[in-house]
Amino acid sequence: MFRKIRNTVPVGKPGYGEDGTVNGSHEATGGAAPRKRADARRNERTLLDAAAAVFVTSGVEAPVRDIAARAGxxxxTIYRHFPTRAELIIAVYRHQVEACAEAGPALLASTTPHAALGRWINLFVDFLVTKHGLAxxxxxxxxxFDALHAYFLDRLVPVCARLLDAAAAAGEIRSGxxxxxxxxxxxxxxxxxxxxPRYDARRxxxxxxxxxxxxx
Amino acid sequence: MFRKIRNTVPVGKPGYGEDGTVNGSHEATGGAAPRKRADARRNERTLLDAAAAVFVTSGVEAPVRDIAARAGxxxxTIYRHFPTRAELIIAVYRHQVEACAEAGPALLASTTPHAALGRWINLFVDFLVTKHGLAxxxxxxxxxFDALHAYFLDRLVPVCARLLDAAAAAGEIRSGxxxxxxxxxxxxxxxxxxxxPRYDARRxxxxxxxxxxxxx
DNA sequence: GTATCTTACGGAACACGGTTCCGGTTTCTC
DNA sequence: GAGAAACCGGAACCGTGTTCCGTAAGATAC
Structure with missing residues (x-):
């Protein structure tokens, strides 16, 4: 029932980068990255694509077998690459979460703190409501799902805190x-x-x- | 996978009344109530008690087998009395939901509309957060779970609407x-x-x- | 290019929880 | 007390997550 969360990649940099390799490159982390086999890299990429597609149609809680079937x-193989569902979800959405996190400081620099906070929250809400079942x-x-909580919170709470602090410092919101x-x-x-249709989270x-x- | 929701009792009056009988009495509904057998009534009551106890310790999503075991x-037998888990949950909490619903008009009569709304919502929140997993x-x-949604919404939304209307009429909240x-x-x-502990719904x-x- | 060794794969097997089926028992009625 | 109907308990079934193991694919040495 319980699984130890393998945290090899410390939830920092992508794993699904623009070059398509996941662990295929020479990392500078002490030389302890043995470069995965070619089919493993291929499968990991295939799985990410399949999962993304299935998540769209069936939600993030789609049966593991469905994702496996879609990826062929x-x-x-899924468990080998993503020991928990959380890790698969993180890998699929990492780009968008990163983008959201990075939008925080940018917004803060471009408008008033309270407006920045509002817009940033809207970004987050838009992200969540378009991902079937993710919320x-x-x-x-x-x-x-511990790893999923941890990732989202680690990545987004500091950004949110920044915005809150700025808005509080500007006297626009209650502090605390x-x-x-x-x-x-x-x-x-x-x-x-x-x-x-009767429920609008944004409102x-x-x-x-x-x-x-x-x-x- | 799909189950037809049996809605024999139209989500109106208790089913777990102060006399302990569930369907043991002569109802006036067309004479179509054949009075259940004694062991059936006994078991239904036992099940409600067992479910209530298990819900407290393990939450409302506790395994069916646990509830059955606790009731002996x-x-x-559970499925015979409560074809869906929703019906069991409704039966267990019906008293409290009714009490909450009835508190609405009472509050409205005793204070200003906005205060009444606030206090009523607090009642609802208190109810929910103390029922492990119910929310x-x-x-x-x-x-x-359709029956559960339906019951809660049918019972509480009208009360809430009443309070909202009153507060809006008093000009205390935005209308609409x-x-x-x-x-x-x-x-x-x-x-x-x-x-x-870091999350306080009331706040x-x-x-x-x-x-x-x-x-x- | 081939042999060998390591890594990764696929699908069967297992675990677990919800749901249904069926032979047997309890209760009700007369 | 006897027969009929209602009801019961637990085994069986099914879908889903998770693990195991024999086998295939890729890497490496020659």
Whole structure:
């Protein structure tokens, strides 16, 4: 039931880079990177593509067998490359999460802190609601998703904290708000935002942000 | 995979009443209530108690077999009395949901509309966060939980709408807010509010409510 | 180019939880 | 007390996540 989270790649730099190689290149990390076999690299890339496609149609909780079938590989191959589903999800969405994280400072530099915060939160919400089931899984406390929580939080909470601090320093929002709590709340509000036409997460998140402003 | 939701009891009056009988009494519904056998009534009551106990310790998504074991009955007995897990959950919490629903008009009569709304939402939040996993299951879109959604929404959305209308009429909040959306949002914010000391759903819900006030 | 060794693969097998089936038992009615 | 109907328990079934193991593919040495 419990799995040790293999954290070989320390959740820092991509793993699904523009050159298509995942671990194919000579890293400078102590020379302990034995360069994977060619078919392994090929399969990892194929799996990422297949997973991305299946996630779009069936959500991030699609059966492992479906992803394997789509990629034309056996199920064990998935587990070999991505010991937990969290790691697969992270690998698929890493680009977009990184982009979101990097947008924070950029927004802060280009407008007022409160507007920057609002726009950045909107970016995050847009990302979440377009990923079928991702918000729900982000909230899940099942073992195996720890790495997913950790990645999202590690990457985004500091950015959010930066924006919050700036807005608080500018006197636009109440101080003392916790970035972690805000991110969780926003994430929660995005759960089920697809597949329910009567529920608009963006509207509620706007209310939440509005509620953070100083009374007048 | 899919189950037809048996809706014999139209989600109106208890089923777990103060006399302990569930369907043991002569109802006035066309004389079509054949009075269940004694062991059936006994088991239903036992199951409700067992489920309530297991829900407290293991959450509302506890394995069916655990509940059956605790009640000392076979699993099929659960399915006979509660064809879907939703119906079991509804039966267990019906009293509290009813109490919450009835508190709405009472609050409205005793204070200002906005205060009443705030206090009522707090009641709802308190209810949800103390029921391990209930908020999450309330949001789940798995087949079989339809009856649970329907019950909560049917029972609570009208109450919430009443409070919203009153507050809007008093000019205390922006008008046009949808009660359904608000309930869903509040429910979502309660997901995972247990088991995470850094996340306080009440605080976020307060922000949300604050964001609904008219700008000044 | 071939032999050998290592790495990775695929699918069967296992575990676990929800759901259904069926032979047997309890309760009700007369 | 006897027969009929309702109800029960647990085994069986099914879908999904996870692991195992015999085999194939790639890398390396010659």
């Amino acid at each position: 590989v056996g199920v064990a 729900a899984v982000l909230r899940s406390d099942e073992a195996g 708000l916790d970035a972690y709590e805000l991110m969780r709340g926003v994430g929660n509000l995005c759960i089920g935002a697809d597949n329910d 509620l998140v706007e209310l939440l942000i509005a509620g953070m402003r100083v009374p007048q | 009955v076979g699993v099929a 999450a299951v309330l949001r789940s879109d798995e087949a079989g 807010l949808d009660a359904y959306e608000l309930m869903r949002g509040v429910g979502n914010l309660c997901i995972g509010a247990d088991n995470d 976020l819900v307060e922000l949300l409510i604050a964001g609904m006030r008219v700008p000044q």
